[in-house]
Amino acid sequence: MFKAVCYLHETLDPYHASTAITGLVSLAQANKITLEFRELPSCEYEQDQAAVVQLDLSHRGRPGLCRRVAIDLFDRSDYVVMGALSRSDVYWKRSFHPPDIAALPGGLGTRIRPFGLNYATRTLQSTAAIAVRAIPILLRSCAPLQKGGPRRFRGVLRDRFHEWKTFFQLPIQDFYEWPPAAEVEPVVFFQPRLWDASEAGPDSIAEVNRTRLELVLALKRAFGSRFHGGLVPTPYARKYHPELITTAPHRRQEYIAYSKRRLVTVCTRGLHHSMPFKVAEALASSKVILTEPLRNQLSQPLLSDEHWLEFRNPDECVAQCAMLLRDTARAKRMRESTWQYYQAHVRPDAHMLGVISESLS
Numbered sequence: 001m002f003k004a005v006c007y008l009h010e011t012l013d014p015y016h017a018s019t020a021i022t023g024l025v026s027l028a029q030a031n032k033i034t035l036e037f038r039e040l041p042s043c044e045y046e047q048d049q050a051a052v053v054q055l056d057l058s059h060r061g062r063p064g065l066c067r068r069v070a071i072d073l074f075d076r077s078d079y080v081v082m083g084a085l086s087r088s089d090v091y092w093k094r095s096f097h098p099p100d101i102a103a104l105p106g107g108l109g110t111r112i113r114p115f116g117l118n119y120a121t122r123t124l125q126s127t128a129a130i131a132v133r134a135i136p137i138l139l140r141s142c143a144p145l146q147k148g149g150p151r152r153f154r155g156v157l158r159d160r161f162h163e164w165k166t167f168f169q170l171p172i173q174d175f176y177e178w179p180p181a182a183e184v185e186p187v188v189f190f191q192p193r194l195w196d197a198s199e200a201g202p203d204s205i206a207e208v209n210r211t212r213l214e215l216v217l218a219l220k221r222a223f224g225s226r227f228h229g230g231l232v233p234t235p236y237a238r239k240y241h242p243e244l245i246t247t248a249p250h251r252r253q254e255y256i257a258y259s260k261r262r263l264v265t266v267c268t269r270g271l272h273h274s275m276p277f278k279v280a281e282a283l284a285s286s287k288v289i290l291t292e293p294l295r296n297q298l299s300q301p302l303l304s305d306e307h308w309l310e311f312r313n314p315d316e317c318v319a320q321c322a323m324l325l326r327d328t329a330r331a332k333r334m335r336e337s338t339w340q341y342y343q344a345h346v347r348p349d350a351h352m353l354g355v356i357s358e359s360l361s
Helices: 013-030 082-086 098-102 104-111 124-146 151-167 204-224 237-238 253-260 277-284 314-324 328-346 348-359
Strands: 002-008 033-039 054-059 062-072 090-093 112-114 185-190 228-230 262-265 288-291
Touching: 002 013, 002 098, 002 124, 002 348, 013 033, 013 054, 013 124, 013 151, 013 348, 033 124, 062 082, 062 348, 082 104, 090 348, 098 151, 098 314, 104 112, 124 151, 185 204, 185 314, 204 228, 204 314, 262 277, 262 328, 288 314, 288 328, 314 328, 328 348
Parallel strands: 002 033, 062 090, 090 112, 185 228, 185 262, 262 288
Antiparallel strands: 002 054, 054 062
């Protein structure tokens, strides 16, 4: 049996780490691994590792087989946490772009493998496990801040509890799932967010927003009532494009319930060319996926024309959507393929079992 030790620390981002933690807890519940949570040693703590999950992995039947593992869930492919990488035998990276990995010094890139898709979810068991183990670590980490005065202590504690509250409010894993036999409405769904320049770091906001705007306009013109979606009503979108604001639900729980019942979903690249969480969510609900070209490498490839269809401009996107709305047999085959991919490579327990097995191979 596999054994996993998962290290928690005060700045861990539970939103990005939720799939990994949920998968580990699910495997432990199924008696496929033994799982222990520990506090990350202070000598290994780095301020910039909020989206890195660190593990010690071993196999009880092979005492000498142990691996230090890091799972990097950052959006950027050109960024790694060097301390975590140097200490790890295997470093799994969500945004795995081979040219960026090859550019790392000293052969460190040979330790890095593509993690695959990520999204934000939990189970009741992972919620309970984190509530019991993470909150005491959070309280201990904040205790030294009392020296800076009660106002600072309360402020930091409030911010960190807010981050964990986000985890506790995530949709349950089963809520995302909608198998291919379940009924869907034959419409196209696309509901992107526009980014303000202050939110996206070094990425080109003009490029990201332009593509999303052009697609919303083209899909609304082409499909009318058969297009559902529009812009998420952020202050930026309300100010500059109020006429394109969605009328569909946009808060997380209602959005997932609504979107999973639409046949075709359109995805664009995430910030820094990352794979957006929406791709994993679409696979979990066995949707037919249309997306811009996928730049980053996955642990298991998504196959064009089987798991997804590609477009390079709005006209191609409209043509592909129209074809899928007509060709119900093809859409049905694609839904079955996306569901199989989800079950094998995206569902948290299957995903993390693959990570553990390959790390120890």
